[in-house]
Amino acid sequence: MSDMALDVGALSKRFTLHLRGGVSFPVLEDAALVLRPGECVALTGPSGAGKSTLMRCIAGNYGADSGHIRLRHRGAMVDLVTADARLMREIRAESLGHVSQFLRVIPRVPALEVVAEPLRLRGVPRAEAEAQAAALLARLNLPERLHGLPPATFSGGEQQRVNIARGFVAHYPLMLLDEPTASLDPANREVVIALIAEAKARGAAILGIFHDSEVRARVADRLHEVRPLEDAA
Amino acid sequence: MTDPGYNFAYLDEATKRMIRRALLKAIAIPGHQIPFGAREMPLPYGWGTGGIQVTASILGPDDTLKVIDQGADDTTNAVSIRRFFHRVAGVQVTTRTAEATIIQTRHRIPERPLTEGQVMVFQVPMPEPLFKLEPRLAETRRLHALGDYSLAQVKLYEDIARQGEGGSAYSHPVMVNHRYLMSPSPIPGFDNPKLHMSPALMLFGAGREKKIYAVPPYTSVVSLDFDDHPFRPVRAPHACAACGSTTSYLDEIVTDDRGGRMFVCSDTDHCAENQMARKAAE
Amino acid sequence: MSPILEGQNLALRFVAVRALDDVSLALWPGEVVAIVGESGSGKSTLLRVLAGLAAPQAGRVLYHDADGAAQDVHALREAERRTLMRRDWGFVHQNARDGLRMGxxxxxxxxxxxxxxxxxxxxxxxxxxxxxxxxxxxxxxxxxxxxxxxxxxxxxxxxxxxxxxxxPRLVFMDEPTGGLDVSVQARLLDLIRSLVAELGLAVLFVTHDIAAARLLAHRIVVMRHGRIVEEGLADRVLDDPQHPYTQLLVASVLAA
Known part of the structure; x- marks a missing residue:
């Protein structure tokens, strides 16, 4: 189907802990999910059901054992399960945005550069990338005096806003949001909701985990339940 | 005249042939160091054993030999070497540059322009121009083979950075025939230009290091430099106190212990010629 | 596009030890790859062989120059290899004494x-x-x-x-932060990170510091007993390690 933004099917993921005598347990079995451009789907299910694992498999952070994760990249549907590191890096730069729960802080790099980096990777000139980054940080109410400082010293909420800005600054056709509003105050939560709405309006597909049921109700077009494997079986 | 206890020019004929082979090879590859089996000589290393062996190997009965040390014919070293060859080869000796067919030297090239057929023999303490920069001889050989002389350029850079203009006053390295980097032996930089396209044959002998190298007549010899710091031969900005020359290389002579000093030509023959010419003119 | 550097089926034995056992590895332009593993895993040997400093007994190393021509690094004449090393490549040694002229x-x-x-x-x-x-x-x-x-x-x-x-287009680094204080390491890593990104360099570096690998590398190669046991996206190798040895390596770091 040509109008899919994301097509996950028959996806299995199992963890084998060699340090604990090779104990092995499945987290995803035969998982399936489809996203269309412009829609936002919220993953639901009890904690431990595998929502994060599914999300991280799609992000490429975890490697799936079997099945497919197809997404649109450079005009074609590309399977992430078999993509090599180089293709994955290209996809992350151009086609797949990811706002993780926590910002992986890079020492000594100012917030503005952290946020501008996705644009820089796409070849946007520094001045323009940083102007866009500054505008987005301002919209997320991060005071300008913090823009030049490394986020390592920021509070949890400030770091999360840097993380969100980094995810939204470049316009990806597919975005993964893992608890984007968890540590935000009501005003900033509204900004994030607006950013999601704008992304949808320009045709981006969004897959998110939102524990805040109010946020979820406002942004999600559809819920997708991830069931723990015992229940599913 | 020749001391009958010695072979002509001291060295046995086999040794001379060995050295001549090394010389021929050296002339064929201008600036390239050729190893040779240096012999024990009846004087200590550092007194010119390399130069003496080269001279002994090329000397013929008809040659006229001049020996200078720092430009002077009358220093102990020059006198004893001249006397040595007079005794073991019976050749004519001279102090006149114009008359000499072979000039063995330590630290100078005569002021009077050399002519075709003359041979300069340099006494060389350290033949390797990269010696102070790269202590491993195997590596310096490789650098020569590859023509990789950035190290020498680095040394020059360091000299300019530390001492400003001028750099090394002695042993300023030269590129021979656009190929090999060569130490001109410890001659002053002032003499470097005399090597370039000289009509005379230049032979270099290093006894302790057992190396011979050469610059054939009419060969390009260019002092290493930077585009914005071109090599400039320097001399003391004075006139010779004895002959009045303002173009020759001068030695500074301390005349007392109160800071008194005078500058005279380092080339004693040249100075004497100048003085004679001046007297004749008067 | 072709890789900038390719090691193909490299093998090297030191008496009884297999330092490299049929190792193949490609590095792409602009890519930063970390080779991790414990002492004796062969990671430094691999780096030296790929950088042309040690010859493999089997296999070859291909460098694709800026004009796209492939050069067999170990088949080059020494003059050509030296030119390559100081024009197109750089090598940062663990010990500054090996990489600088101290005088x-x-x-x-x-x-x-x-x-x-x-x-x-x-x-x-x-x-x-x-x-x-x-x-x-x-x-x-x-x-x-x-x-x-x-x-x-x-x-x-x-x-x-x-x-x-x-x-240069390609830089090799052998434990560039080894032997430095932790605070100094962080500053150096950060400097390397920004220069590499700015200049679009391809970098192959050896480290036993997993944090350094995570910070700098796009891709991680895990070596053990002269073989590559696992490789992939840096964050995936560290967050979802598959090979028992990689799991041990990652667990050891987290425990520290």
Missing amino acids: VSAGGNIGERLMAAGGRHYGNIRTAAAEWMARVEMDPARMDEAPRNFSGGMQQRLQIARCLVTR
Whole structure:
């Protein structure tokens, strides 16, 4: 189907802990999910059901054992399960945005550069990338005096806003949001909701985990339940 | 005249042939160091054993030999070497540059322009121009083979950075025939230009290091430099106190212990010629 | 596009030890790859073989130059290999003594590669040296000082400036932060990270520091007993390690 933004099917993921005598347990079995451009789907299910694992498999952070994760990249549907590191890096730069729960802080790099980096990777000139980054940080109410400082010293909420800005600054056709509003105050939560709405309006597909049921109700077009494997079986 | 206890020019004929082979090879590859089996000589290393062996190997009965040390014919070293060859080869000796067919030297090239057929023999303490920069001889050989002389350029850079203009006053390295980097032996930089396209044959002998190298007549010899710091031969900005020359290389002579000093030509023959010419003119 | 460097079926034995056992690895332009593993895993040997410093007993190393021509690194004549190493490549050693001339000033150290490339303008060489000292966060006013006057971290930065001044396409680093204090390491890693991104360099580096690998590398290669046991996206190898040895490596770091 040509109008899919994301097509996950028959996806299995199992963890084998060699340090604990090779104990092995499945987290995803035969998982399936489809996203269309412009829609936002919220993953639901009890904690431990595998929502994060599914999300991280799609992000490429975890490697799936079997099945497919197809997404649109450079005009074609590309399977992430078999993509090599180089293709994955290209996809992350151009086609797949990811706002993780926590910002992986890079020492000594100012917030503005952290946020501008996705644009820089796409070849946007520094001045323009940083102007866009500054505008987005301002919209997320991060005071300008913090823009030049490394986020390592920021509070949890400030770091999360840097993380969100980094995810939204470049316009990806597919975005993964893992608890984007968890540590935000009501005003900033509204900004994030607006950013999601704008992304949808320009045709981006969004897959998110939102524990805040109010946020979820406002942004999600559809819920997708991830069931723990015992229940599913 | 020749001391009958010695072979002509001291060295046995086999040794001379060995050295001549090394010389021929050296002339064929201008600036390239050729190893040779240096012999024990009846004087200590550092007194010119390399130069003496080269001279002994090329000397013929008809040659006229001049020996200078720092430009002077009358220093102990020059006198004893001249006397040595007079005794073991019976050749004519001279102090006149114009008359000499072979000039063995330590630290100078005569002021009077050399002519075709003359041979300069340099006494060389350290033949390797990269010696102070790269202590491993195997590596310096490789650098020569590859023509990789950035190290020498680095040394020059360091000299300019530390001492400003001028750099090394002695042993300023030269590129021979656009190929090999060569130490001109410890001659002053002032003499470097005399090597370039000289009509005379230049032979270099290093006894302790057992190396011979050469610059054939009419060969390009260019002092290493930077585009914005071109090599400039320097001399003391004075006139010779004895002959009045303002173009020759001068030695500074301390005349007392109160800071008194005078500058005279380092080339004693040249100075004497100048003085004679001046007297004749008067 | 083709890889910038390819090691194909490399093998090397030291008496009874297999230092490299049929190792193949490709590095792409602009890619930063970390080779991790414990001492004796063969990671440094692999780096040396790929960098042309040690010859493999089997297999070959191909370098694709800027014109797209493939060169068999170990089949090159020595003059060609040396030219390649100081024009297209850089090598940052763990010990600054191996990568710097300790008797030559900082400016001379940086300038050497320019002079080797034919630079004969003293003023331009000094300007470039000063510029690169500033870029590696050193005071250009100290360019006439010898490396021994500088701290370990500064010596490493000087080594990096010396490598990068000729704008190489490919840089090898052997434990570039090894032996440095933790705070100094962080600063150096960050400097390397920003320079690499800015210049679009391909970098192959060896480290036993997993944090350094995570920070710098796009891709991680895990070596053990002379073989590559796992490789992939840096974050995936560290967050979802598959091989028992990788799991041990990652667990050991987290426990520390």
